[in-house]
Amino acid sequence: MPLQMSLLMLGTLAFSSVACTPDEVEDARPTPTGVPVQAIDHAGPKPHNILVIVIDTFRADRLGRGLTPKMDAFASEATVFNRAVTTIATTMPAHASMFTGLAPNRHGVRWNGDELADSNLTAVEILRDAGYETAAFVSKTRLLTQAGFHQGFSILSDPRNGRAPLNRSGEEITAMARDWICGEPRKPFFAWVHYNDVHSPYELNDFAKEQRGDYAGVLAEGATGKTLLANSQEIASSPEDMRMLNALYDGAVLGVDRQIGNLLDECPGDPILEDTIVILTSDHGQLLGEHRELLHGGKLWEQALRIPLIIRHPTARPGLTADERVGIADIAPTLIDLGGQNIPAGLQGRSIARAIFGEEIEERVYVSEVKREGADEEAALGPADLAVYDGHHKVIRKAGEVKIYDIANDAEEVQPIPTSQSQQLIERSQVLMDAYSQADTGAVSVKREELDPSTIDELRALGYIE
Template sequence: MASANRPHVFFLMCDELRADSLGFMGNSIVRTPHLDELAQDSVIFEQAYTNCPMCVPARASLMTGRNPLSHGILDNAMRMVEDEQPLPELLREHGYTTTMYGKLHVHRTPEQCGFDEFMNGSPDPYTSFLGIKEPEMRRKSSFKKNEGDIPLVIHGKSPTPPDQTSCSRLTEAYIDRIQDVPHSDHPIFHYLSLLDPHTPYMPTQPYADMYDPAELPLPDNAGRTLADKPITQRYFHKVRGFDKLDAEDYRKSMSSYYGLVTHVDDRIGKVIAKLKELELYDNSLIIFTSDHGAMMGEHGFIEKWGHMYEPVVRIPLLVKLPGGHNGGMRHQSFAEIIDIMPTVLDAAHIPIPEGVQGMSLLPVCRGEKAVHRTEAHSLYYCGSIHTEPALMIRDARWKLTHYPEQENIHDKLYGDHYLKYSAFFDQPLVEGELYDLQRDPYEQNNLFDDPAYIEIKEGLLSKLRSWKEGLGPLANYRGLEQANMNTVYKFILDQTNNWTKVAHAIQGQKGLTQCKRQQPVNVEQ
């Protein structure tokens, strides 16, 4: 049974939802009335950041309250260090019923994460992650896939009826489970994780025609050159086929994406309505967020991959306190996705484990503290092309990213890769980015190698080194030593020579049943 010390927790999460695509975050085009209404009763964190703009690392950080460098999942093909203890497991140990509806995606089973109940959801009858499955239906449909590695639908219309999408059916199942909550003897942690608005960007009707592409303004940096950007960005822009897209594609992607956002808003509205009907809304902790954002033509990118621009690292974050205290209050100080786990524990009066790197948001939510964080951190890593992750730090004005050891990307490509020994890698090596976000919010003028800003750059690099060293022992992330052998993605391996590494790991290490930590590696190595 819920109480003031052990409130029900309703956790609502989307995938690939950028912060500025919502009405309460200032978007005047997208219709999100239900989330806007929830925001009126919630504390709004306007500067919330993911610790990695990639699904599995972000979700593992949310679950553990720890950074990817510590829990071991730095890209989608890796897995956690064995002794990580996820949030649901801690809640269950303290009397909570823990339920999970939707996308988990941390390379552990629901049981291993501490969930009592789990529903994956039935697949969409016509579409899949990669597009429309049935040939006849595909011929009748309108859509476009990017021409490159990981070909995903970047705009189109789904033939699935709106009440039959996997998102809709999952939400209905989640709502059905809410019916039993008032009769339970235990407080509940009820987790809904929706795939939308993740690719494929194929909303169903009426959402598919809700936003006219011709009327959507492009961002100021749409299609901008990447000549002064790190090779990692140029590489993904090329191999994903984003260099073949134009302004019409950006607008159509935006239209499809916005349709998915409004579809999600309607699903969340149904959840909130049920909570109010059952008189669960007022005294529960409700959290709404996303794992990372997406690009809609900024710098020529769609979706994500290879960078840490604001549209992918900034996420929405609402915290509705029991009793609705400080509803509508907006916070400008930084929050990170690792802060969610200790926030839930704090609200449930459960001790926060010593190794948790996140900090509870409740003191600032209650008005007991004015500033939560003065800086935000994130990282990007792809084990097939990187030996060290790119790291990001930003404060109220400046944002710096550092991409170490980029010269290794060419060496790791397999011999017949079409970019091997090409002029592509003869371009100047750019080791990082530095932006004055007050003057350059679209991150167009890279000051990293500008002598006039060397003191600012060195100061931020020093802070980045100190932050990394302060994390303590790190997971052994180099190469594929911490790969999840059951779910290593072919598209990641195909980009380089890692098939031999996988074979060696499987034969010599028996599937890597034991993941170990390593000592901190200097950010400049």
């Protein structure tokens, strides 16, 4: 691919939009966000409801392995995107990309202590202004109470700036969401349901206990994030520890799969979900000893960056697959598009709605980042380490070292391609990485929250801080 084409693709990634201009919007009405919307005609056909399910820390490779019968059944009725990636393997920045259609260098959320600034326009706000009733039921409550993702939602499982447990169980979130979805008839709804069950800490449930056998190591009774951080090198170097860690993770996957099944059961006497667009995805994955590493923060490996993305549309043909590369930042413009609204100019993501109906979408370059490790707080906001997805190649720049992988044939990233054979690809990716870093406009809008001691203790238990 010529270098000029790569730069054009980066420009498309960063600055283009498939939206029409405000002058082209017929019957648009002013809104609190200033973005014209197509107001829902409540006397006409009811638009489809939209339900977005996010399973925090869920690896795409767990689907189709006997661990997820409910999600596999759902996938058989939907379109499965086989090559979806996140912008960053960290919860809050990734969610910010999902809701804004922007990369972290534009929306400004670079780690789990940042708050999405009100100046960022979210897909939820656009749908709310168009007439959708909006609700969020979130297991990791800080996403609503402190991280800024309350924007656009009328109903919240936990109030803004209110006191709440750090996490709610999957069972509790499912019950809250179903009580609302299956309630009285209402105007079209948009709901976000978030599960944290696959994130550490990992309990020794029945599945993990059965898999444990005579194992008596550090993970024999489960694992907190603190345990994984403190013993990461030892666990990642021990086949038995890794086997047990995978058993704990898979046990959590089995549990959240049951919750997805319960959530998607039809409401008694009301087939409301038959008329609902359902999107199932994750914010990022998790390393379970691959590359001798654990967890996800600061990782650029496929186990951390690749995510599931499955979309079921009431009128689309079931059982489709899409093999073009897509990203988490594509979800926001897709939501806007599916909601019948015009996509604002300037989004880095693009609508992939056409793929739901079997149409091809263009291949694009995608960039994923991590914050700089070992730097002071302000310097850490700049992306020093990046991954560029370019066709079937992935170029990783980590701590100044560049490696290239053919992930179509080496999905586990075991054997890098000799750089001597890939000078053109390295040069092209270097230009893209430099352009990405130079386009960093979002950090100034971030408001960093102050964490109280109890919150710090809870975050330490989850493995976010040492």
